[in-house]
Amino acid sequence: MNPGQKSATTGVWFRSDLRVGDHGPLLEAARAGAVSCVVCLDPRDEEPSRLRGLPRRGPFRARFLGEALVDLREALRSLGGELLVRRGRPEEVLPSLAREEGWTALHFHEGVGTEEASVEAAVRLALPDDCAVRTWWDRTLVDPSELPFAVDQTPELFTRFRKLVERGDGFPEPLPAPRSPLRRPATPAESGDLPSAGELGCGALEDDPRAVLRFHGGSRAAAERVQAYVWEEDRLKGYKQTRNGLIGADYSSKLSPWLALGCISARQVQAEVERYERERVRNDSTYWLTFELLWRDYFQLIAAKHGAALFRASGLQGIERPWQHDEQGFDAWCEGRTGVPLVDANMRELAPSGFMSNRGRQIVASFLTKNLGIDWRWGAEWFESQLLDFDVASNWGNWNYAAGVGNDARGFRYFDIATQASKYDRRGRHARLWCPELDRVPERLIHAPWQLTPSQQEAASCRLGRDYPRPLVDLDASVAANRRRWEESERR
Numbered sequence: 001m002n003p004g005q006k007s008a009t010t011g012v013w014f015r016s017d018l019r020v021g022d023h024g025p026l027l028e029a030a031r032a033g034a035v036s037c038v039v040c041l042d043p044r045d046e047e048p049s050r051l052r053g054l055p056r057r058g059p060f061r062a063r064f065l066g067e068a069l070v071d072l073r074e075a076l077r078s079l080g081g082e083l084l085v086r087r088g089r090p091e092e093v094l095p096s097l098a099r100e101e102g103w104t105a106l107h108f109h110e111g112v113g114t115e116e117a118s119v120e121a122a123v124r125l126a127l128p129d130d131c132a133v134r135t136w137w138d139r140t141l142v143d144p145s146e147l148p149f150a151v152d153q154t155p156e157l158f159t160r161f162r163k164l165v166e167r168g169d170g171f172p173e174p175l176p177a178p179r180s181p182l183r184r185p186a187t188p189a190e191s192g193d194l195p196s197a198g199e200l201g202c203g204a205l206e207d208d209p210r211a212v213l214r215f216h217g218g219s220r221a222a223a224e225r226v227q228a229y230v231w232e233e234d235r236l237k238g239y240k241q242t243r244n245g246l247i248g249a250d251y252s253s254k255l256s257p258w259l260a261l262g263c264i265s266a267r268q269v270q271a272e273v274e275r276y277e278r279e280r281v282r283n284d285s286t287y288w289l290t291f292e293l294l295w296r297d298y299f300q301l302i303a304a305k306h307g308a309a310l311f312r313a314s315g316l317q318g319i320e321r322p323w324q325h326d327e328q329g330f331d332a333w334c335e336g337r338t339g340v341p342l343v344d345a346n347m348r349e350l351a352p353s354g355f356m357s358n359r360g361r362q363i364v365a366s367f368l369t370k371n372l373g374i375d376w377r378w379g380a381e382w383f384e385s386q387l388l389d390f391d392v393a394s395n396w397g398n399w400n401y402a403a404g405v406g407n408d409a410r411g412f413r414y415f416d417i418a419t420q421a422s423k424y425d426r427r428g429r430h431a432r433l434w435c436p437e438l439d440r441v442p443e444r445l446i447h448a449p450w451q452l453t454p455s456q457q458e459a460a461s462c463r464l465g466r467d468y469p470r471p472l473v474d475l476d477a478s479v480a481a482n483r484r485r486w487e488e489s490e491r492r
């Protein structure tokens with residue numbers, strides 16, 4: 001570099017990738033010269049959801065985001081860098097910073113949803129001409145450029161996708177964090193304040209002691225969770241047997257909130273799985289965690305392939321169904337007042353903790369769409385609002401799947417509530433945990449309290465319609481009625 005010549009500055013736009021390790025945009029920027037790292041708090045994230053007018057980001061995810069930003073700023077500072085925090089639309093914030101600090105390039109990870117893609121397009125348009133744009137895709141375990149098909153040719157069936165992936169040579173190694181200190185721009189812009197809890201809308205949040213875990217945002221907490229689950233508690237070797245659990249921290253990895261915000265990457269998790277396989281044991285459980293990460297990959301690629309179709313009522317396959325728009329039924333579902341303990345317990349877990357097990361999610365999604373026949377997109381919006389681990393591709397993709405309008409739609413499939421209850425909460429521990437009014441109901445009827453006689457209700461201090469709701473629907477009859485309505489709609 002000539003004396004007096006300014007070193008190149010690269011802007012790094014942090015999005016759902018709040019980490020410094022396995023971060024291609026940051027690593028390459030650090031190699032090229034000075035780095036300016038920025039996160040934009042986009043006011044559009046505060047807008048209510050389209051159909052139900054719900055807050056898009058509930059308080060638990062908001063708190064998690066706030067913690068993750070604190071953690072990222074600390075991590076960048078420890079590397080000699082800084083995290084600039086800006087309030088505003090990226091297409092306004094980034095071009096203005098590019099001019100102020102003289103960026104020659106902007107690096108970022110591509111998003112997967114349609115809104116993310118349109119913001120990216122707007123950013124590209126608004127940047128000064130001499131600021132080049134370079135993007136990465138590190139959100140999946142697989143490297144899309146190594147796949148034997150283009151993203152828009154992703155197979156519609158998961159098994160086909162998985163088999164093609166498993167024919168490859170394994171997964172890319174995670175990238176290291178930048179090794180040498182980050183250089184700051186010659187005249188760095190002001191850092192900007194991190195958002196307060198009040199600004200994020202998660203002021204006085206109380207943690208429910210029944211929650212599976214207190215999830216702290218940030219890469220450090222993600223690494224601690226890996227350390228605890230994989231190494232200290234040694235749970236990975238039994239994951240395949242425990243993964244359908246409903247209670248407690250250790251039936252599954254609970255890594256999803258960190259993966260969703262990119263505090264840890266899928267490749268970093270996979271690297272730990274492979275180390276565990278080398279150092280401790282390799283079995284069907286260790287494989288199964290990779291298998292689940294491939295489900296995650298699959299939904300990311302399917303979302304990228306199908307774009308806006310992910311969000312339409314007729315889903316990825318364009319299958320028209322006679323969805324109901326029953327406000328009361330929907331409210332009862334959200335609030336865990338359907339009178340069906342397996343559903344209510346899971347729904348009552350979600351709101352005060354931001355989490356629900358995978359088994360629970362499948363059950364309540366099936367109940368909403370197949371027993372109540374309610375528009376699945378309402379459910380997807382509720383989950384989007386409440387889930388700590390909300391991820392556009394995983395949420396809307398799984399909802400498509402549960403509603404029977406997704407890529408692998410095969411007629412009217414549903415989860416039989418009685419069977420699910422007897423398999424996954426036979427003794428009613430989860431039901432009692434989240435619906436304490438059922439505490440004294442005998443085990444035999446814990447999942448069918450509507451069968452309690454008046455004297456049994458009295459003895460259990462659980463009067464139907466007073467202490468616990470009567471069921472909103474008859475389980476078998478409602479499934480049969482919705483099946484019939486589907487079949488009729490097919491004949492039309």
Ligand SMILES: Cc1cc2nc3c(=O)[nH]c(=O)nc-3n(C[C@H](O)[C@H](O)[C@H](O)COP(=O)(O)OP(=O)(O)OC[C@H]3O[C@@H](n4cnc5c(N)ncnc54)[C@H](O)[C@@H]3O)c2cc1C
Pocket residue numbers: 243252253254255256257259260289292293295296297299356357358359361362365383387389390391392394395396398399402
């Ligand atoms: C209706 C519905 C909505 C969902 N919405 C989301 C969402 O918004 N965000 C989200 O991360 N997951 C979502 N899932 C998938 C799954 O329920 C969660 O990933 C899982 O419960 C998280 O817990 P865990 O980290 O302990 O998972 P583990 O069982 O430990 O699995 C490890 C990782 O694999 C991935 N994974 C596992 N199952 C799935 C799956 N079915 N789809 C996609 N990825 C998967 C997750 O990243 C998870 O962290 C949804 C599932 C359903 C049925």
